[in-house]
Amino acid sequence: MTDQLHSKARITDSHCHLDFPDFNGELDAVIARAHAAGVTRMVTICTKARNEPAVRAIAEAHDSVFYAFGIHPMSVADSPQISLDELLTVAAHPKCVGIGESGLDYHYTAESAAAQQDSLRTHIAAARQTGLPLIIHARAADDDMARILTEEYGKGAYSCVMHCFSSGPDLARAALDLGFYLSMxxxxxxxxxxxxxxxxxxxxxxxxxxxxxxxxxxxxxFRGKRNEPAYAIHTAEVGAEIFGLSLPDFAAATQANFDRLFTKAADYRRAAA
Incomplete structure (x- = not known):
């Protein structure tokens, strides 16, 4: 029965890093395994400005892959602050569907907190101006994250997903109250x-x-092993249990949610159909 449910489930991996060296030499096979597992789309995330050409090339080479562009908070201290114009220029690419990942990480890089906050506000401005969703990384910074997201929303609405959400209930509630999404x-x-x-x-x-x-x-x-997009279906199984749904129904709900948030990706696929 589990195999039958898997065969019916279709899902989007809304956040992965296909440009990382872990996939060197086997990216085509990794993407093929994702398709075989029911993963219909992947969003590969840029974390450093210098990596954008390589990330973009992956999205251009694979119909099912889209990308997002931003500067990871842990990379902020090692590179010049990105400008709003730089973000807007890259965001104009047809397959660039999100802004980020940006955010705050005080666990590993608390010393650059001020620079991270400045970078985050620039990314929020880009999300607001482009209409693309902001992709947030948050670690050990719940209070500042909730404060900045709320302050900036007061300046003008924008959409957002809390990527790899593993923070506390207060930040979850703050994000949900703003209409944002949580990614499992x-x-x-x-x-x-x-x-x-x-x-x-x-x-x-x-x-x-x-x-x-x-x-x-x-x-x-597969805990402890290299992760890959095909494994999204195993997280979806747990999500289905949490919500008391069948795997295909939960997967379908998250597909619809992705389309609602990542409208540029949804429109791209519809135009190509």
């Missing part, structure tokens, strides 16, 4: 993630996405 990664499948699963269970189904964050955070039963 392999962390939600780990045995000790009961509190995180409870946060997802309390969220509206129509605000949930699924991702791998590949090559990181492989879900059960």
């Amino acid at each position: 990664s392999g962390i939600a499948t780990f045995p000790k993630s009961q509190d995180l699963r409870a946060i997802f269970a309390a969220a509206p189904l129509d605000r949930i996405l699924v991702e791998t964050d590949a090559p990181y955070l492989a879900p059960k039963p």
Whole structure:
């Protein structure tokens, strides 16, 4: 029965890193395995400005792959602050469908907190101006993250997904209250993630996405191994359990959510159909 449910499920991996060296020499096979597992689309994420050409090339070479452009908060201290104009220029590409990932990481790079906050506000401005969703990385910075997202929303609406959400319930509520989305990664499948699963269970189904964050955070039963987009279906299995749905129904709901948030990707596929 599980194999039959898998065969009916169609899902989008809303966040992965296909340009990372972990996939060197086998990217075509990785994408083929994703398709075989029911993954219809992937969004590969740029984390450094100098990597944008390589990330863009992957999206251009594969019909099912889109990309997002931004500067990861852990990279902010190592590179010049990106400008709004730079973000807007890249965002005009037909397959660039999101802004980020941006955000705050005080766990590893608290010393650059001020620069991270400046960068985040620039990314928010780009999301607001382009209408593309902001993709947020948040670690050990819940209070500042909720404050900045809320402050900036007061200056003008924008859309957003909290990528690989693993923060606390207060940040989840702040994001949901702003109309934002929470993305479920392999962390939600780990045995000790009961509190995180409870946060997802309390969220509206129509605000949930699924991702791998590949090559990181492989879900059960692949924990500890290199992650890849095909494994998104295993995170979706846990999501279906959380919401009391069949796997195909949960996957379909997250597909609809992706289309609603990543409208440029949805429009691209419809135009190509």
